[in-house]
Amino acid sequence: MYVIRAFKKQDNFIKKYFDKQKNVIVAMSNQYTTVRWISLMTDLFSVFTIAAAGYLGVASVVAGIGPSASNFIGLALVWSLQISSIMAFTLRIMADTESNMNAVVRLYDYIDNNPAEKDFDTPVPVKNPWPDRGVFDIKNISYKYRPDLPYVIKDVSFDVK
Numbered sequence: 001m002y003v004i005r006a007f008k009k010q011d012n013f014i015k016k017y018f019d020k021q022k023n024v025i026v027a028m029s030n031q032y033t034t035v036r037w038i039s040l041m042t043d044l045f046s047v048f049t050i051a052a053a054g055y056l057g058v059a060s061v062v063a064g065i066g067p068s069a070s071n072f073i074g075l076a077l078v079w080s081l082q083i084s085s086i087m088a089f090t091l092r093i094m095a096d097t098e099s100n101m102n103a104v105v106r107l108y109d110y111i112d113n114n115p116a117e118k119d120f121d122t123p124v125p126v127k128n129p130w131p132d133r134g135v136f137d138i139k140n141i142s143y144k145y146r147p148d149l150p151y152v153i154k155d156v157s158f159d160v161k
Helices: 002-006 010-063 070-113
Strands: 136-143 153-160
């Protein structure tokens, strides 16, 4: 935080933070909406499955096709109820697993595509125009670490050519 304040970049940092926070909120909202949509579709499929099992059970008794025992109709209805809950749970687990695997893929992408540091043994080319000579003329320099401490360097003068 001190570095951000030292370079007077608070507004830039806050703007970047809010942009990233907005992206996270949008992604979470999209995921929540998708999970709710999948749940709705699963529930609709369950309703149709239960209705079909009941309708076909009653139709088979009325038409005289197959066994007329009510226990088979009850068994079909119970299984259709169980299949719907198992399917909803399976789809929810699949969505969570896909989200987690996306995070793993991002990590692998970061590992594989992160630029490596430059080699320190390779000389860096000098930009032109580079001065061919220079002079420093320092006169009467004094330095102390804090205002309440004594000087550690006092009235030093030198020339660098």
